[in-house]
Structure formats: structure tokens, C-alpha cells
Amino acid sequence: MVLPLQATTSTYLTCMKDSKYVLSEHRLISKIGMDMDYLAAPVFVTLALATLLLRLVLRWRVGELCHPRLPPGSRGLPLFGETLEFFTASPTLELLPFFKRRLERYGPIFRTSLVGEDLIVSLDPELSTRVLQEEERAFQIWYPPSFMRVLGADSIIAALGPLHRHIRALMLRLFGPESLRLVLLPDVQRSARAELRSWLRLPDVEVRAATSRQMIFGVTAKKLISHDDAASEGSLWKCFDACTSGLLAFPLCVPGTAFYRCMQGRRRVMKMLKEQLGARRNEPEREGVDFFDLVIHELDKPESELNENMALDLLFLMLFASHETTSIGLTVILKFLTDNPKALQELTEEHENVQKRAGADPDSDEITWEEYKSMKFTSHVIHEALRLANIAPVVFRKTIQDVQINDYTIPQGSKVMICSSAAHLNPKVYENPSVFNPWRWKDILEPVGGSKNFMAFGGGLRLCVGADFAKLQMAIFLHCLVIKYRWEAISGGTMMFYPGLRFPDGFHIKLLPKD
Numbered sequence: 001m002v003l004p005l006q007a008t009t010s011t012y013l014t015c016m017k018d019s020k021y022v023l024s025e026h027r028l029i030s031k032i033g034m035d036m037d038y039l040a041a042p043v044f045v046t047l048a049l050a051t052l053l054l055r056l057v058l059r060w061r062v063g064e065l066c067h068p069r070l071p072p073g074s075r076g077l078p079l080f081g082e083t084l085e086f087f088t089a090s091p092t093l094e095l096l097p098f099f100k101r102r103l104e105r106y107g108p109i110f111r112t113s114l115v116g117e118d119l120i121v122s123l124d125p126e127l128s129t130r131v132l133q134e135e136e137r138a139f140q141i142w143y144p145p146s147f148m149r150v151l152g153a154d155s156i157i158a159a160l161g162p163l164h165r166h167i168r169a170l171m172l173r174l175f176g177p178e179s180l181r182l183v184l185l186p187d188v189q190r191s192a193r194a195e196l197r198s199w200l201r202l203p204d205v206e207v208r209a210a211t212s213r214q215m216i217f218g219v220t221a222k223k224l225i226s227h228d229d230a231a232s233e234g235s236l237w238k239c240f241d242a243c244t245s246g247l248l249a250f251p252l253c254v255p256g257t258a259f260y261r262c263m264q265g266r267r268r269v270m271k272m273l274k275e276q277l278g279a280r281r282n283e284p285e286r287e288g289v290d291f292f293d294l295v296i297h298e299l300d301k302p303e304s305e306l307n308e309n310m311a312l313d314l315l316f317l318m319l320f321a322s323h324e325t326t327s328i329g330l331t332v333i334l335k336f337l338t339d340n341p342k343a344l345q346e347l348t349e350e351h352e353n354v355q356k357r358a359g360a361d362p363d364s365d366e367i368t369w370e371e372y373k374s375m376k377f378t379s380h381v382i383h384e385a386l387r388l389a390n391i392a393p394v395v396f397r398k399t400i401q402d403v404q405i406n407d408y409t410i411p412q413g414s415k416v417m418i419c420s421s422a423a424h425l426n427p428k429v430y431e432n433p434s435v436f437n438p439w440r441w442k443d444i445l446e447p448v449g450g451s452k453n454f455m456a457f458g459g460g461l462r463l464c465v466g467a468d469f470a471k472l473q474m475a476i477f478l479h480c481l482v483i484k485y486r487w488e489a490i491s492g493g494t495m496m497f498y499p500g501l502r503f504p505d506g507f508h509i510k511l512l513p514k515d
């Protein structure tokens with residue numbers, strides 16, 4: 001930067017000596033000094049600006065150059081990052097093209113920028129497992145601000161340490177093994193039978209909406225807040241339907257967008273829950289009948305760590321989680337079974353055997369816990385469908401210390417996105433990974449919690465609280481379905497990943513009694 005300035009000065013001096021307007025040496029030097037200042041300022045400013053701009057562009061495109069051991073990657077376009085490509089729909093069961101392209105270019109750990117967040121992405125089963133297992137040691141829960149707006153700032157997602165464990169323990173009073181066996185198993189059977197009976201009258205059943213509305217959401221809403229959504233024409237369900245469509249949409253909150261509808265849905269639900277909480281707390285004497293009463297009892301304890309906002313966000317999340325996850329799982333299973341008669345036949349035989357052993361009346365007799373636990377092939381079908389459907393396609397955390405993985409350093413404070421489909425579609429573990437093959441689970445140990453190769457329900461301290469409930473609902477529904485009915489696919493059934501799984505045209509069937 002100094003050299004051009006020196007050259008300019010000597011040229012200037014030569015010119016000035018030849019000039020007829022020769023100035024005294026002193027005046028000449030001060031004049032040169034003045035003119036040099038005059039020239040140097042813009043040159044310096046231009047160069048400084050150019051350098052700054054170059055640094056900004058380089059930083060944006062390739063990240064901190066001075067940190068050579070960061071994973072490779074790109075931040076894409078200013079402001080947008082690589083968001084548009086991430087949200088591009090994909091119609092195949094294979095790894096999303098967004099991930100596939102980067103896996104080929106950078107390997108399984110890379111950097112990106114999505115919706116204004118710089119992220120380290122893990123498609124690496126080792127790192128993904130570490131992230132889940134080292135919760136609250138090297139990693140800590142973090143979700144993007146748009147998620148937190150939908151799920152609530154006081155949700156369990158934001159809770160840490162003893163408070164998190166306390167809220168989980170509270171939820172497990174409803175979704176733990178004891179309650180599943182004694183309370184939920186009979187409830188789930190009753191609602192599955194009633195739901196299927198009601199389908200017989202309909203010319204066309206859209207599986208996702210139909211299973212979600214009454215059979216799944218209806219049961220949870222009753223257990224949680226004694227809400228009869230059928231009586232209110234599914235108004236609560238509709239609010240959550242809007243929330244679900246907006247959670248993984250681009251978080252632009254202006255009228256007409258999915259995210260805006262999602263936030264409107266949340267506002268309506270929270271208003272309703274708040275009113276109900278106020279009314280219940282004002283009742284002088286109330287016998288505990290649902291989970292809300294349990295939460296209020298907890299709030300009223302003098303040493304309670306819960307406050308009203310946490311309680312409301314907790315109820316919101318549980319209703320939200322039960323609204324779509326299990327019904328999408330069931331829709332995927334029915335679609336796979338429709339396309340795989342051999343799998344349907346083996347599943348049907350398993351349930352007929354359960355029925356024969358019990359010598360029971362399919363219309364009324366209850367399936368016992370032991371019978372439920374004996375449904376091995378059903379469990380394989382469920383695991384295989386969850387592996388391919390990737391209902392929770394990504395999970396987020398942040399590092400709370402520098403983390404060393406392979407040759408990279410992930411600095412403290414980095415946000416990490418785990419993509420479970422990379423583990424679920426790993427050809428080294430699952431042969432022909434994008435093919436529905438429930439028999440493969442005969443040779444693979446089904447994980448009790450999460451595992452390196454199966455993380456549909458997450459893992460570690462944050463393993464899905466509703467996992468066993470969701471699996472129970474799916475198995476019991478399948479039992480009630482294949483014992484008494486058959487079905488014909490009418491239309492739809494195309495799966496799209498956005499990156500969350502959707503059926504854009506639904507999956508429509510006609511339910512028929514078995515011959």
C-alpha cells in the first residue's frame with residue numbers, strides 16, 4: 001500500500017522542478033504534503049473499503065478463514081444462505097438432494113447457513129450419536145428462533161438440568177409404562193375400533209387426517225385437557241394442523257404464508273388453554289381427572305419449579321406432538337402395506353394368531369399387554385416405516401465447549417443440525433436403504449431408545465417422551481384394522497419431503513369389511 005504513494009511523490013517532485021512556477025523548498029514540501037494528503041485519503045478509503053468488502057464476502061462464502069479446522073461448507077447467498085435449496089421438495093425416499101450433494105462435495109460434516117443461522121450439519125452417525133448422548137455436557141438443546149416462536153419460549157425444549165428432568169417425569173406419569181399398560185392401552189383400543197367402524201360408512205377416507213383427528217388427537221386432548229374436539233367440530237385440531245404445516249416452513253410471518261397461519265393457530269390454542277387454566281384454578285374444589293389437573297397440582301406446590309407459562313407451553317407441545325407425528329407414521333405404513341401385499345399378509349397372520357390365541361371377539365375383547373408385546377412383525381413394520389419416513393427429519397443442538405471430531409474443531413457456541421435420515425439410509429447398515437423391507441429387522445436389534453443407526457425418536461436425555469405411546473397406537477390400530485377389514489387405495493399416496501414428510505394429495509382409501 002505504501003509503494004504507489006512513494007511513486008506518486010517522486011513523479012510530482014520531478015514535474016514541479018521543471019515547472020516555471022518553482023516554489024521555495026519549504027513551500028514545495030508543504031504543498032506536496034497537502035496534495036499528498038488530498039490524494040492519499042480517497043485511495044486509502046477505497047482500498048480499505050475494498051479490503052473490508054473482500055473480507056466480508058470471503059467470510060460469508062467460506063467462513064472463518066483463520067480457523068482452518070472448521071468443517072468445510074458454504075454459507076450460500078447473503079441473507080438467504082442455502083435456505084431455498086434446503087426447502088426444495090423431494091419426491092424420493094432417498095437422502096434429500098440438499099444433503100446428498102453436500103455429502104458428495106464435503107463429506108458427512110459440513111457448514112451451511114439456513115434461515116439466517118450458521119449451522120454445522122451432521123450426516124455422520126458418530127457425531128450425531130455424540131450430540132444426542134453428550135446432552136448437557138458438550139452439547140445443549142437449541143432450536144431456531146422460529147421453532148421457539150411456535151413451540152413456546154417456556155417449552156420443555158428450552159428447559160435444562162433438573163427442571164427438564166422434572167418436566168419429563170411429569171409427562172411420564174401419563175406416557176410411562178404403567179399408564180400405557182393400565183390406562184392408555186384400553187383407551188387406544190376403544191378409539192381405534194370406533195374410528196374404523198365410522199370409516200365403513202364413508203366413500204373416501206383420507207388416512208392422515210382421519211387417524212389424526214379423533215383417534216389420536218382426540219384421545220390425547222381428552223387425556224390432557226378433557227377436551228372433546230368432536231363436539232367442537234375439530235376446531236382445536238384445525239389450529240394444530242396449521243401449526244404443523246408452518247413449523248418447517250420458511251418463517252415469514254405475513255398474512256398468506258404457512259408460518260403466519262401457524263402463529264395464528266398457536267395464538268388461538270394458547271388463549272383457550274389460558275382461559276381453561278384460569279377457570280380451573282378458580283374452582284374451589286376439583287378432583288384430578290386429567291393431565292391438566294396434575295399440572296395445576298404441581299403449580300400449586302409452594303416449592304414448585306413450574307410456572308404458568310411453562311405449564312401452558314408444556315400442554316401446547318404435548319398436543320402438538322400428538323397431532324401429526326403418529327398419524328403420518330400410520331399413513332406411511334398403510335401406503336407401504338398397500339404396495340407390499342406380502343408384508344400385509346404376514347402382518348395379518350400375526351394378528352390372526354394373536355386373536356386365535358386369545359380366542360377373543362374382535363369387536364369387544366381387549367388385547368392384553370402381553371399380546372401387544374408379542375406383535376413382533378408389527379413392530380418391524382413400524383420401525384421400517386419410521387426409518388424411511390423420518391418424521392422428525394432434523395434435530396438441533398449447540399456446543400457448550402469446543403468439540404473435536406475427526407480432524408475438525410467445532411467451536412463452542414456453534415449450532416448443530418443432526419439429520420437422522422443419513423443414519424437411516426446408510427447403505428453400510430441397511431441394504432437397499434430406500435426400499436421398504438420390514439424383514440430386515442429380523443436381523444437387527446430393535447433399539448429400546450435411540451441408537452447410532454436408528455434415531456427416529458432422538459436419543460439420550462431428550463429421547464421422545466411419547467415414543468412408546470406412538471408405537472402402541474400404531475400397533476393397536478393395525479391390529480383392529482387387519483383383523484376385521486381390508487381396504488382399497490382410491491387416490492393420492494405420493495410422498496414428498498419438504499424436508500418433513502407430507503402427502504400433498506393425501507392418501508385416500510375405501511374401507512371394506514373382510515369377506
Ligand code: HEM
Nearest residue numbers: 318321322325326329391392456457458462464465466470
Ligand atoms: C411417530 C411419532 C413421533 C416421533 C417420530 C417423534 C420424534 C421425536 C424426536 C426425534 C424427538 C427428539 C427431539 C430432540 O432431541 O430435540 C422427540 C421429542 C419429544 N417428543 Fe416425540 N415423536 C413422536 C411422537 C410423540 C408423541 C405422541 C408425543 C406426546 C404426546 C411426543 C412428545 C415429545 C416430547 C415432549 C419431546 C421432548 C422431549 C425432551 O425434550 O425431553 N412425541 N420426539
